[in-house]
Amino acid sequence: MxxxxxxxxxxxxxxxxxxxxxxxxxxxxxxxxxxxxxxxxxxxxxxxxxxxxxxxxxxxxxxxxxxxxLGPIEQTGGSLDLAITGDGFFTTVSQDTGKTYYTRNGAFKMDQNGFVQDGSGNVLQSFPVDANGNPTSTTPQDTQIPATNAAGAEFASVAVGVDGTITASYADGSTMAIGNVTLASFLSPEGLKKVGSANWEVSGISGTAKYGSPGTGQYGTLLSGNLERSNxxxxxxxxxxxxxxxxxxxxxxxxxxxxxxxxxxxxxxx
Structure with a gap:
């Protein structure tokens, strides 16, 4: 024996x-x-x-x-580099498979079509907003920044507030609220299934995702120009x-x- x-x-x-x-x-x-x-x-x-x-x-x-x-927070200066100060997860959707993923890696960028995505082609999800940046729905959607505004002015820059509001600036000096970053929380995050590239999927152990905006509940606020490193x-x-x-x-x-x-x-x- x-x-x-x-x-x-x-x-x-x-x-x-x-x-x-x-x-x-x-x-x-x-x-x-x-x-x-x-x-x-x-x-x-x-x-x-x-x-x-x-x-x-x-x-x-x-x-x-x-x-x-929480892992160490590193300043990068990139406007689409986002770090979460609480327990929330960024929500992304694969353009290829349509699967929903959750991540703490906030290194996002714009592609040629204006979609805000990670390095694997997964598009960041956000709540639609009105002209004042207030969410108008609790259903997440793909985050896409128009190349031009209604007046035809070209895109100049983008900024993300601590409350998750994404604001695009254009060459004529105008701004446009694009969306409000969607964060997810889980009853048992330890039960999330690893799928690689610092992404997770829901499982029967983790429970379903509960969506909310940064700065509410335990989701935490966003720090633009920062990234959360490995813990x-x-x-x-x-x-x-x-x-x-x-x-x-x-x-x-x-x-x-x-x-x-x-x-x-x-x-x-x-």
Whole structure:
């Protein structure tokens, strides 16, 4: 039995090492959220087993839990670089598949058609607004900035307020409210499904998205000209790496010891 207990220990340590390695690899990924490996002991016994004689049969990986604490905020100066000060997520929709994604990476830019999107072609969602910038609907839509205004003046610049209002400026000095950035929150964000590029999808564990505007509830306000960096602490991960390596070595040593005991028994002479 000791062979299998230690073998499971090796696999668990390998999983832990993989999670830590992934954290370290994404230390420079904007909006990335680190994970940790949670273990649980395994016990098997029957109703007739003396509770004072119950022996554990190893450990198992119970979950790989995501940590959504706020990462460091870095100033960039880009008007469409956005950071969230609260618990909200940006909402984007893929132009190719129509799928909805949620992200903390606010590095957005305009494409040739005026759509505000991330580096993967997912369009930022916002609430439609009136001329004063007040939301007129709670249904998110694609954020698109017109190349010219009603007078035919060409687009000059764009600004995003702390309340999420997107305002475009034009060459004739006029401004136009484009939309109000849509933020999403979840009952259990740890249950969101990773899909890569610092994006998540909803799952049965996370629950459905609840939409709102920046500056309301726990969504947080927006900081234009800033980006949220990865929340990975390299020093913390290196300490965890050493611990996981020691655990792996200890389990390997346990297998080696069990092998030597078995070999001693086999070599016994009667």
């Amino acid at each position: 000791s062979f299998y207990i230690s073998l499971n220990g090796l696999k668990n340590s390998q999983t832990d090492l993989g999670v830590i390695a992934n954290n370290i690899a994404n230390a420079e990924t904007n909006g990335f959220k680190k994970s940790r490996t949670d273990f649980g002991d395994v016990v098997a016994a029957t109703a007739l087993t003396n509770p004072k004689m119950v022996q554990g049969i190893g450990a198992t990986v119970e979950s790989i839990t995501q940590n959504f604490e 990975v602490d390299i020093a913390e991960e290196l300490v965890g790496l050493i611990t996981a390596q020691r655990n792996f070595q200890a389990n390997a040593k346990a297998i080696d010891t069990a092998t030597q005991i078995s070999q001693t028994i086999i070599n016994l002479r009667t």
